[in-house]
Amino acid sequence: MLHIKCPYCGIRSQKEFAYGGDATVKRPKLNSEVSDKEWDDFVYMRKSPRGKHTELWHHISGCRQWFKAQRDTTTHEIFETAKINEEIK
Amino acid sequence: MKTITSIENIYQSGKFGDYQSKNEEKLIKVSEVKNLFICQVVKYKNLKIDITNKNIDGLNLPKELKTCTNSSTRILWIGPENWLVTSLKKDLLLEINNNFNSNEFAVTDLSHSRAVLEIEGELSNEVIKKGSPLNINDLKEGNCANTVYNGITVTIDFIKDETKTVRFFALRSFGESLYESLTDACLEYGYIAK
The missing domain is CATH 3.30.70 (Alpha-Beta Plaits)
Structure with missing residues (x-):
């Protein structure tokens, strides 16, 4: 089982969290012209990297906050977590 | 108007589990907190x-x-x-x-949308450990934490360290499941339901 450090509550069991997807995906700018491909990429297309990956997690059974986590997709080691408005180095 | 809690019809008072030949003071006390x-x-x-x-x-x-x-x-x-x-x-x-x-x-x-159960006794921590992944060594009187207990999302309020008293808040609809989970966990030690 993973232990994940919530930026608000501290280290907790993975049982309390829900995975929320890739944190690097950027939504196309509002009111800008968006092609079908750009929209398709934003909604559906995801990379499946091996190694460090920045992800969104939700402390759903805890403080109910979304935050960012940098995790190794091979070893599951979590290097860093940050509040949603903070950057992961 | 009479208020009815979510476990009103299933809550049983008395002594349960492995309580025989044990000092009553050492048994876990379980109670439902009403009218809060x-x-x-x-x-x-x-x-x-x-x-x-x-x-x-x-x-x-x-x-x-x-x-x-x-x-x-x-x-x-x-x-x-x-x-x-x-x-x-x-x-x-x-x-x-x-x-x-x-x-x-x-x-x-939220007065009518929560089920509130309280456990009291030296073995309360053991009961928490059975269902929750929380590291309770770090949590003392005056702390609280949202966590899961046998899959049920709960808020645990650590009320007293002396005669360890802990209060569980769950959504009203999970009240029955939480009651069953907590009382099942208490059976091994013996408990008194007030």
Whole structure:
């Protein structure tokens, strides 16, 4: 089982969290012209990297906050977590 | 109007589990906490206001994983700028609504939407360990935590270290499951349901 450090509550069991997807995906700018491909990429297309990956997690059974986590997709080691408005180095 | 709690029809008083030939003082005490006023106070996001001078029943709003308490009211931190107020004072909602501007805070009465169970006794920690992944060594009197207990999302309020007393809050619809989970976990040690 993973232990994940919530930026608000501290280290907790993975049982309390829900995975929320890739944190690097950027939504196309509002009111800008968006092609079908750009929209398709934003909604559906995801990379499946091996190694460090920045992800969104939700402390759903805890403080109910979304935050960012940098995790190794091979070893599951979590290097860093940050509040949603903070950057992961 | 009579209020009916979610476990009113299944809650059984008496002694259960491995209680025979044990000192009654050592047994775990399980009880349902009724007639509690419960409300949630949430500060709206991105609002820059000072909350240090805000108080409810003379209590300041607590910081991360802490509680503030007096003889009738407890305030629990349940998330960033999010608090759960429990009180024996039924008319506290009026005071909160007067002190907390509705443009800055969302105040919601949850009195009828929670099931509240309390366990008391030296072995309370063992009961928590059976169902929750929480590291309870770090949590003492005056702390609280949102976590899961056998898959049920609960708020655990650590009320007293001496005669270890812990209170569980779950959504009303999970009350029966939580009651079954807690009492099952207590069977091994023997318990008295008040």
